[in-house]
Amino acid sequence: MRHYDFVVIGSGPAGRRAAVQAAKIQKSVLVVEKGRRVGGVSVHTGTIPSKTLRETVLNLSGWRERGFYGRGYRVKKDITSDDLLKRLHMTLNHEVEILEHQFARNKVDTIMGMARFVDANTIEVTDDEDVVTHFTADRFLLAVGTKPYRPTHIPFDGENVVDSDEILNLKNLPRSIAIVGAGVIGTEYATIFSALDVKVTLIDPTDTLLPFVDRELIDEFVHDLRDRGMTLRLCCKAENVEVDSSGCTIHLDGGRVVRSDMVLFAAGRMGATASLNLDAVGLETDSRGRLMVDKSSFQTNVSHIYAAGDVIGFPSLASTSMEQGRIAACHAFGVAAHEPPEFFPYGIYAVPEMSMIGVTEKEARERGIAYEVGVARFRETSRGHIMGIECGFMKMLFALDTRRLLGVHIVGEGATELIHIGQAVLNLGGTLDYFVENTFNYPTLAEGYKIAALDAWNRMPKDLPETVQGETAEDDDEVAEGSVTDLNSKLRQAL
Numbered sequence: 001m002r003h004y005d006f007v008v009i010g011s012g013p014a015g016r017r018a019a020v021q022a023a024k025i026q027k028s029v030l031v032v033e034k035g036r037r038v039g040g041v042s043v044h045t046g047t048i049p050s051k052t053l054r055e056t057v058l059n060l061s062g063w064r065e066r067g068f069y070g071r072g073y074r075v076k077k078d079i080t081s082d083d084l085l086k087r088l089h090m091t092l093n094h095e096v097e098i099l100e101h102q103f104a105r106n107k108v109d110t111i112m113g114m115a116r117f118v119d120a121n122t123i124e125v126t127d128d129e130d131v132v133t134h135f136t137a138d139r140f141l142l143a144v145g146t147k148p149y150r151p152t153h154i155p156f157d158g159e160n161v162v163d164s165d166e167i168l169n170l171k172n173l174p175r176s177i178a179i180v181g182a183g184v185i186g187t188e189y190a191t192i193f194s195a196l197d198v199k200v201t202l203i204d205p206t207d208t209l210l211p212f213v214d215r216e217l218i219d220e221f222v223h224d225l226r227d228r229g230m231t232l233r234l235c236c237k238a239e240n241v242e243v244d245s246s247g248c249t250i251h252l253d254g255g256r257v258v259r260s261d262m263v264l265f266a267a268g269r270m271g272a273t274a275s276l277n278l279d280a281v282g283l284e285t286d287s288r289g290r291l292m293v294d295k296s297s298f299q300t301n302v303s304h305i306y307a308a309g310d311v312i313g314f315p316s317l318a319s320t321s322m323e324q325g326r327i328a329a330c331h332a333f334g335v336a337a338h339e340p341p342e343f344f345p346y347g348i349y350a351v352p353e354m355s356m357i358g359v360t361e362k363e364a365r366e367r368g369i370a371y372e373v374g375v376a377r378f379r380e381t382s383r384g385h386i387m388g389i390e391c392g393f394m395k396m397l398f399a400l401d402t403r404r405l406l407g408v409h410i411v412g413e414g415a416t417e418l419i420h421i422g423q424a425v426l427n428l429g430g431t432l433d434y435f436v437e438n439t440f441n442y443p444t445l446a447e448g449y450k451i452a453a454l455d456a457w458n459r460m461p462k463d464l465p466e467t468v469q470g471e472t473a474e475d476d477d478e479v480a481e482g483s484v485t486d487l488n489s490k491l492r493q494a495l
């Protein structure tokens with residue numbers, strides 16, 4: 001029986017980062033993966049496939065050009081599921097190859113098969129041909145992730161009624177699709193299909209989309225969805241789905257009915273812990289199969305067993321999972337690891353995309369922080385004009401007393417990239433001055449930071465020379481371009 005310093009179960013972002021980190025500090029590492037290839041949900045059914053699909057749809061549909069050429073504009077007229085899947089497979093293959101190479105380079109061993117505990121230091125791995133191998137280890141990381149929640153009242157058949165894994169096996173593009181669950185995954189897929197001109201109905205029992213997102217962003221987002229013909233059935237629970245030769249019928253509570261060619265059920269995910277035989281090591285999960293850990297070390301109640309990634313719940317992002325894996329591996333082998341800063345970015349790759357970091361207005365009010373807001377609309381930037389952008393904006397919150405940046409919220413083109421400027425300033429404790437005093441490339445959407453900061457500055461209480469007071473966001477281009485030095489010196493005097 002082979003012994004390792006560290007056995008990692010699951011090869012998604014958390015497992016991968018933990019394994020490489022442990023290998024870098026000269027530990028012997030084994031990664032066990034039950035899928036056919038390494039990469040986890042992130043590479044095979046989650047992050048990368050959905051983002052590749054999104055990119056393909058935006059490119060082939062000509063979505064980004066429609067601001068100029070009209071809603072009827074298409075790059076490719078008849079987009080088929082083959083068009084979508086071809087690029088998907090190329091991207092996934094490339095991702096897996098990079099990952100396999102990374103493991104090989106770092107001398108991380110891998111074995112394909114289902115892992116389960118035999119006792120506190122032993123696992124057995126069963127491969128596709130039922131061959132069982134045993135391994136022992138000093139430390140373990142459970143990075144098993146999640147799988148789609150599949151309630152028994154939904155008649156999943158892999159073709160007409162699918163979950164978010166099965167949607168990637170799409171044989172034909174439906175003319176209409178009903179999506180049950182308006183969380184991040186449901187909303188992303190709803191907007192991707194809508195960009196393909198598929199008729200979409202989004203169903204959710206709550207009364208709003210994505211409650212953790214700033215309300216102004218959601219208002220803009222929902223307006224955009226309705227404007228392009230998406231139907232939202234909020235406050236509606238899907239009670240039952242019937243499938244016949246003419247398509248699917250979804251019965252909602254309250255008696256309403258939705259008809260569609262296809263149903264995507266994307267209402268929640270469960271921790272993939274059921275097959276681990278956790279009883280053998282004395283670990284318990286919550287009702288959704290998730291594990292509890294100490295949030296600074298990622299240690300479970302059993303001190304040599306760590307857990308990281310989606311299996312420990314919120315925020316369930318590939319980005320945060322990687323960091324958790326790295327910190328867990330460092331802690332397991334006594335290496336100091338800095339805890340990540342309090343604020344991390346959240347990206348929602350819908351069409352249009354959204355991203356945010358820091359506090360929302362609601363949170364600022366709840367925490368009793370006095371703040372001011374600045375807004376920049378992308379259509380007010382030169383880059384926005386060049387790109388034909390009609391919607392989208394950036395909103396920044398600043399503390400009134402210290403002028404420190406409290407939060408950035410962006411909806412629209414490039415949101416998930418742009419957010420990192422705000423992230424750097426926020427986590428380094430920067431203030432409004434940073435944005436006002438620095439020069440941004442022109443023309444860029446990032447210029448929105450300066451415009452939004454000036455917008456906030458104009459609203460903030462101060463004793464300023466008449467000429468600068470009362471500027472509005474619309475005036476800010478002129479202020480920023482025409483008299484930056486002048487403005488900065490006035491600002492320095494005033495602040």
Ligand SMILES: Cc1cc2nc3c(=O)[nH]c(=O)nc-3n(C[C@H](O)[C@H](O)[C@H](O)COP(=O)(O)OP(=O)(O)OC[C@H]3O[C@@H](n4cnc5c(N)ncnc54)[C@H](O)[C@@H]3O)c2cc1C
Pocket residue numbers: 009010011012013014015016032033034035039040041042043045046047048050051113114115116143144145146164185272275276308309310311316317318319320321347349
């Ligand atoms: C549709 C979708 C879109 C997403 N989009 C984004 C996004 O845009 N950005 C983002 O940051 N995040 C996104 N996520 C979330 C992201 O995919 C997850 O946060 C991330 O994959 C979690 O990583 P993980 O390491 O916890 O495990 P996972 O990636 O879930 O991988 C776990 C692995 O463990 C394996 N495993 C499970 N049990 C066993 C066992 N007993 N033995 C051996 N192997 C086992 C599984 O086969 C799997 O390969 C998305 C998720 C979905 C579903």
